[in-house]
Amino acid sequence: MAKDIDDRPEKRRIWPHILRFIAYSRPYHLTFAMIIAFDIILMVMSILAPNYLGSIADYAADCIEYGRKVIPDEVVPTVLLLVAIYALIMIIDRTKVLAEWNTEEKIGNMVRKDLSSKVSRISVGSLDKMRKGDVISRFVNDVDTIRLRSVESITRTFESVIMLGGCVAMMAYIDWRLMLAAMVPVVFGFLCMRGVVRISQKYYRAQSRNLGRMNTVVEETYRGLNVISLYNGLEGVKDRFMEVNKDLYKVSFRSRMMGELMPSITGLVNNLGYVSVCITASLLILDGSATFGTLVAFLAYVKICNRPMMNLSNSLGGLQEVAAASERIFEFLDTPEMDDESGKGIIDGPVEGRVRFEDVCFSYEPGNEVIHDLNLDVIPGMRVAIVGPTGAGKTTISNLLLRYYDPDSGSITLDGKDIREIRREEVRRQFGVVLQDVWLFKGTIRQNLVFGTEDVSDERIMDACRAVGLEHFISSHKDGLDMPIANPDSLSSGQRQQISIARAIIKDAPMLIMDEATSSVDTRTEGVIQDAMDRLMKGRTSFIIAHRLSTIKSADHIIVIRKGEIIERGTHEELLSKGGFYRSLYDSQFEFCE
């Protein structure tokens, strides 16, 4: 069984990923700054407010102590001031919380869209090597982590550091010796936290990765369920699933526990700080170099310090999750892209359709060449059939024509121009394409048919449907063209092929590529489609990959390829009389008839 991509080098550093994320979220830096500023204001205000509240208590205490009468009116100004402060706190807090949460959503949305548009810029080859479940886990799970934790942890970290700095400065101002006494445990605490971060980062990464693995296993299983079940293969899959499930269980337990360690360390550090300040103070008071008043003032700052310390330790846990998620997101965003082609030419006016392969060599993996020195000259309007055993490289030719891949050496030209010098989408615009893998999406029949083509009239759609024999199927449904395809698998493969062909007819491009277009269509329907295709191919350069000789016979030029080389070429009659590979291919279809 395939080993998942677990054995990458362990990079446990979180800051590069966090810095990268911060740089990435540039449009929101101002909001970040605002959140941090608001939070500091809030912290200062909530530190000050208790003093006013305390002054009310002091007033009462004084009155009682000195036997004065308590007059409520005398505290009214303080009460009103507090009402004002509390109201202001609420307004600022409300603004801040909303800004913070909305920014998280916006950043999440930005990441998602960037991931999605990235897909279009990665080559087919690179995407083929990825596992879909894992990619989607990045789109969903990792983005969720970013959405829920990023802004909060980052701004909290910043403001905690600022607040801590302020506190330390104030402490040093009061008494530097006590400040040192207070800072020793803090430094100790930071060292502990760093250790925890180092260890736990591994678990956070493992958690992200295992969520990806889980997605992959579940995806593959649920999609292949019929076959797996019919081969009683569920136990094997279950073993693999349970392996991932156990790993996920272990790492989520550990990463969560590691996250819990942080606040505990902070709590301990705070208490240690208190004790160490008190002991030092008692010594200082004893030798007369400090007073009890100093200690009281100092302890107030120690207490104030606790809050940013607590926040910091909480946000460190968040930062780790964000770092793990960012790493995976940026890993995908960093996938090498196809070359930028905005400088390349477009095709003006209608193409003639002259296609020439010159000494084309190609391999998917280095050292394993699938196309060797292919030479082919296709004159405009020519119908070329590509024949050969499976795996000979037929589909590769269509991959090269459509520029899913570019040749290793040699060139393919269109109207004399190297197609590598024309923008990919321009090349593809010239072809109506029916591929081996029929693909329909959830939506209506209409959406599937007009896919990628704009402003198509119903008439044109129905004409195409008639041509491929779909008319009855569509008109018998109450919604007609707007009939929904909730699940493409509910259509037979023949019907899916018919829709794919109609789609190519509607596109009405100057050239055609048909890769096994009718392999699953029954022969009677195929006859209907054949007529339509004959009409369609008239005057258009067409490449037809097929096994059914009925489809091939009428081609102007047939090339027989085997192991990546053209071994025979000519018209049907020429090749038959030659008595070579084509002949044996042709004869083989009658073996059962005799």
Added chain:
Amino acid sequence: MILRYFTWKEWMLTAFCVVFVIVQAYLDLRIPEYMSVITDAIVDNQDPSVITGYGVQMIACSLLSIAASLLGTMMAVKAATSLCFMIRERLFDKVSQFTPGDVDSFSVDSLITRSTNDVTQVQQFLTRAMQTIILVPIITGWGLIKISGSEWEWTAATVIGVVITVLSITLVIWKTRSGYRRIPILTDRINHYSLEHLTGLRVVRAYNAERFQERKFEEASDDMMYNSMNIWKYSSLTPTLSMGTSNFLMLAIYWVGILLIAGTDDPDHQLVLFSDMIVFSAYAIQILGAFMRLGLMIQFSTRAFASIGRVEELLRYEPVIPDGSYNGTGDGSGSIEFDNVSFTYPGTDVEVLHDISFRIDPGETVAIMGATGSGKSTLVNLIMRLYKCTEGKVTVNGVDVTEYERRSLNSQISFVPQTNTIFTGTIEFNINYGSTAPERDMDDIHMAESIAQASEFIDGLEGNESFQLNEEGRNLSGGQRQRISIARAICKDAPIWILDDPFSALDFITDSRLRSAIKEYRDAPTKIFVAQRVGTVMDSDKIIVLDEGRIVGIGRHEELMKSCKLYREVAESQLTEAA
């Protein structure tokens, strides 16, 4: 509720968690006491060693509290993660029993999100929720004991504070519930569109429809964002309101205290009232804080509740085709019989098969022919019990398929589906697949490969059978994938072979070689081919011709040429064209 799935183990963990949380709460309350003892000692000018002594005690207390808190958390996290571990397994087992009908009623995307993302939500919620749920009654109870016997005005103020908190949170939950419920559905959509784009990559690019796909995704992504922002509009009020409430409550307690103190002239009573005020304010805030935490937890759990609901729905779902109990193999002969079978896909009203009856004897080679959409694949799916007959019954080896245990029925059939399923893994893994794989050796695999005409290309691959296939076999050509899929069926070597038009991507030479190799295969299993070309089926023992879900002809080639108009037409058109 989800707690239904707690086993004794999780309950034990929860019980321990309760104990540890109580210990921690107690120790945490001791720490401020130590703090005042220490400051008092300094005021009294005690010796630094005495202060150090108290300090050590305080740190010890703090360490114990940390230990208790970590142990408590450990129990909670352990219970939550192990519960989710179990839920994931159960979901997986549940979906494992699904047939296509069941899958359709959820959609694959939704099944995937439910088994992954939704469970993660539940897990995160549970770890957070457990401690809160335990802590709230403890703190409330503790606080209530401390403040009982104080003036009613203060209690009234606290009650008002709690009521405001509870009301505002309830209101927010009520306002946001539909938004929260949409989140998993929107997640499904994000999942769906990203998967759709990745699956249809080549077609999307051929039609320059990248933007079209991206737009769909972006729309879903925007919907997700706006939905959440809509929720935040209300739920972001909660933290602010809670903080405001507790601030104003504090102020109210002091104000009421001042009024009360002003209302009496007895200095002793004044002193009692004053200290009550200080104590009351401290505990009232704690109680309010506890309710706040509870409220926030409930609020943020709304999304988790939506996920829990989806997970539960799946856990409770009963597959449409219940598994049978018969674990034998009937007469083991490989015979199949359809008895007045009609079939309509669930949720549709078009009858796909109508009144089908025929019998296939052991060892026969049978072809099923018909136009696209005539019901060929549906017919073979019924043999494998992928769907349930609407009427009539199908028997395999003389036993009604509904009576079989799935495993037993599956053991009788080697199946090649129309669309290939290739697993990530080696070629060997893909060919020698399933529960009976260990019973077969390399010779069997080679034999299956050679019948499936796959030896030649496999020999050309690096590492031969140990060649790694990408997801869905994307590093092979269509025809190669098809032959792997055929070799898998041959390798399994069950008494009944069902091949659903599996030669569509093969060239004629390979096709005919494959057919003759299968024909010559020693054990002569029952073979059912779904086919389109008369040339390839004419020597079958039986040809079943389907037209719009009805059998219009059944018999040998020669018989059908005479008796079946449709067959004759198709045959003539194909044979003349080829000649």
